[in-house]
Amino acid sequence: MDKRISPLSRIFLIIMFALLYLPIFYLIFYSFNSGGNMYNFESFTFDWYKELFQDTRLLIIVLNTIVIALLSALISTVIGVLGAMMIYKIRSSRTKNALLSLNNILIVSPDVIIGASFLILFTIAGIQLGFYSVLLSHIAFSIPIVVLMVLPKLSEMSPSLLDAARDLGASRWEVVTKVVIPYITPGIFAGFFMALTYSLDDFAVTFFVTGNGFTTLSVEIYSLARQGISLSINALSAIIFLVTMLIVVVYYFITRRGKKSPDLEVLK
């Protein structure tokens, strides 16, 4: 195939890439604006960052968001791995497909529906809206993606591996911890990171099930943004952008470590 593209196409691509990154850098650029608005750059300042780090309420919200993300990712990974093992063991393909369809419902459902139906659920179950309702929802919508990340790893595992372990006298527990878990670790990691990003990104579901006393970053940004522009949000977004980049790089190297990937060759 012809690897070269015409100059016109190149310009189109450059414009598209520029447009894609423009809003993000626009935010970061004005976070250094002493003018206090997003259109007139007066002079360079770190004031908004200082203000951000003095805002204890916002810092607590950031902490909440991280705690929810880590806890929900951890718990949903455990339940998701157990679920994947269960689905893997089912022999009848009809039951398997039915269970997989149930599993995928929360992945394809719009967030509004998940949020609204969980709100009904928590109200009926008498669970007070707040930390626990948010945590439970995040666990709930992260489980299916963990299952989808782990299941292919289980399926590609050779059954003879398990037979060999059993022949050599391994108990069920030993087979799981010494053979299965090490084999599917990349899938578990991928699931954990997906759960983490789902939780950090979520706005709509949290918006529905959070009470008055508890907020996560997304919900807080929404209520701040509805009031108008505040450059502390810009400063916050610059920091979030850096952290996101950091997570992406870390994740990239964790998944690439120890495995020769064709992607890596492309990157050289």
Place this chain on the structure above:
Amino acid sequence: MENKATRNLYTIPYVIWVAFFVIAPILLVLYYSFQDLDGNFSLTNYRNFFTPIYLEMTLSSFWYAFLITLITLLFAYPIAYLLTKLKHKQLWLLLIIVPSWINLLLKAYAFLGIFGTYGMANKFLETIGIGSKQLLFTDFSFVFVSVYIFIPFMILPIFNALDKLNPTYLDAANDLGASRWTTFRRIVFPLTIDGVKAGCQITFIPALSLFMLTRLIAGSQVITLGTAIEQQFLVTQNWGMGSTIAVFLIIFMFIIMFATGTKRRRARG
């Protein structure tokens, strides 16, 4: 020896999750959709849904979702196509995906600045001689921002489909005298239609249901099904009506999924 019951203990958490967080919520939404404001069984909500107000809203929601999906596709396909021709295509693809990892709210917030009265977009319009316009809180800005948000999710499946395309087909078409347009129309597009379908599904369903974008960017100019559900649940506190709209949204979702075939992960937000 351990018996079957204790051996299957490990399945309990997952089964509980399926029962309480997958099946129960759907049944609860269905149950609430048959309740009026006083908590009695009734079909009032369904009757209300078929009044012109709600039907118009549903139609306009579909229209915007269609518009957003179409424009996203028109930009995403050429981008994906050109990306597959680049040297370091996986790296470029990664660069396309990175913005989709930035929190949706922050991107929406950025556009509050860009589309603001004195924002960059208006400065640009002034420089090219059109003059500044009210951009924020219009349906134009809503469609623009939605396209911006969904475009990485559309590019990804199309890129994967194009990348898998066997280049010998193109050579064959070329040898047999097909023009570039014929090759595209008869070979490239049909062979990548699955990627297009997946991309459309991933865009259309969230475009029907996003409520935070409409609130922040479109003001009250655009009401989608998602906005209506949020309004009924959190503002009007009419859970019955909200559930009824949700039931219809779920039905539409299944129709779209059947029409577009493949299952894909949801776009966030």
